[in-house]
Amino acid sequence: MNFSARTLILLGFLLLLAAVPALAAAFKEPFYLDLFRRIMIFAIAALSLNLILGYGGMVSFGHAAYLGVGAYAVGILAHHGIHDGFLQWGLAIGASALVALVIGAVSVRTSGIYFIMITLAFTQMLYYLGISIKEYGGDDGLRLAKLSQFGDLVDLSNPTAFYYLVLGLLTLLLLLVQRLVNSRFGMVIRAAKSNEARTRAIGLSPYPYRLAAFVIAGAICGLAGALLVNQTAYLTPDFMNWTRSGELMFMVILGGIGTTAGPLLGAAALLLLEDLLQGWSLLPTWVHRYWQLYLGIILVLVVLFAKRGLAGLLPERKGGKDG
């Protein structure tokens, strides 16, 4: 295996993340442990979206659905007194994959604006479903009485242990998606994005491959949902709000569409900027008060001037592989 400059930078970034718990402890700023864990959880969600949006050209505007399904799977089991993490997370992944299969079966045949609208509509349906089920808190949501239990394996109530678990999963999933998009399977979904008519003419029907990618992305995002509800110990239908889908999309675009490191860079940039604009004491209060406005301006500038996202600013790849 030969490492491109981009891969090395990504590895460096992961090492940096590995150092966060020690740094946070040294500077007595436990908040940053929490923030970076949150960043990594969103990076997992964003990398799943990047698989279908960046590589498959499927602009899903409802990806928060799987965050929600994953979170509710954990929350509902916990509500009924089942705290086993393997069961909870297994259900989160399985249920998200199933929901993705249903949504995908309908939406993947369409493209362009129809695809966007159908994925959005399904997610709104789930959102309103979440609001209407009073048993699971309705609008107010659900408090997680206990975090997911993994016996002696890992204790999520230990912030550092939870942190490294998330980092491990993120690293694993980055590798998985990297393999996936360069495999025969990945070549098909990328080819179908690049030129569908040509793909059909050489004998490939894109539908089953796109649908499979859609389901894989849903399952990964479901896992992110299970992580997120453990992060917040609380869930509301807002997990599935369409603005959440928009945020995920923004992370992907900001970080660099169709790149391995993009989702991580995008999630980190967006959440760090949010935090900085809201809370950094060196900034004047008029920035704190209208932080969304300034965030918006920065995002517009990035999209305008770094068309290939933050990953696009990294050194160009040389060989055939996408880094």
Add this chain to the structure above:
Amino acid sequence: MAETMLEARALHKAFGALAATDGVDFEVRAGETHAIIGPNGAGKTTFISQLSGTLRPDRGQIFFAGEDITSLAAPARSLKGLARSFQITSIYRDFSTLDNVALAVQANAGHSFHFWRAARDEKELREPARAILEEVGLGARAEVVAANLAHGEQRQLEIAMALATRPRLLLLDEPVAGMGTEESQRMVEFLATLKGRQTIVLVEHDMDAVFSLADRISVLVYGRIIASGSPEQIRANPEVRAAYLGEET
């Protein structure tokens, strides 16, 4: 007489009131190079799009190697050995030249639900692809991103991709369209090397190319085939001269 490779029977396709294909009977024999000519708007691309499966005919049937393929979609027809090049170059512009051809090889090497091994490291995809690039004369351009190829090279690449599917019949929609004289000459020379070992249906405006390559020619005018025969017969046909060749020469 050689066996029939492809046959269209009473094919109809209308766009609103316009009958773009109006009761076409058409036959391609195994091994021959069969050209379809006709003035602009005669319905040539519509016709071969129905042959390749991109368009569904309103009525009529299409047989390929004796099998009724009328209801098959384009990917299934391609897997049966019906390969197509497009009038407007259709390649993967953001992939390398070699990737383009390797994808065509992959499409015909069973399903693609392989998730782990890097497709670009697979010899069974890369080597046949490389061999075909050598054959069409693009061997030196294998690593170039397809968007950066010259127009003529992109046309060659398209034919390379069609060949990579190991077709029994090659449908070429204006392979020399938009080429300079030198480029188109090279393309015609290359197509001549395929002649005989490859059954070809060729839609082309360039009459020099048509008459130097075709074993038989069918003339399509306003959705109907008005004549079909050897190049000499077509050249001598007064109806054809009136409808078509007269305008050109």
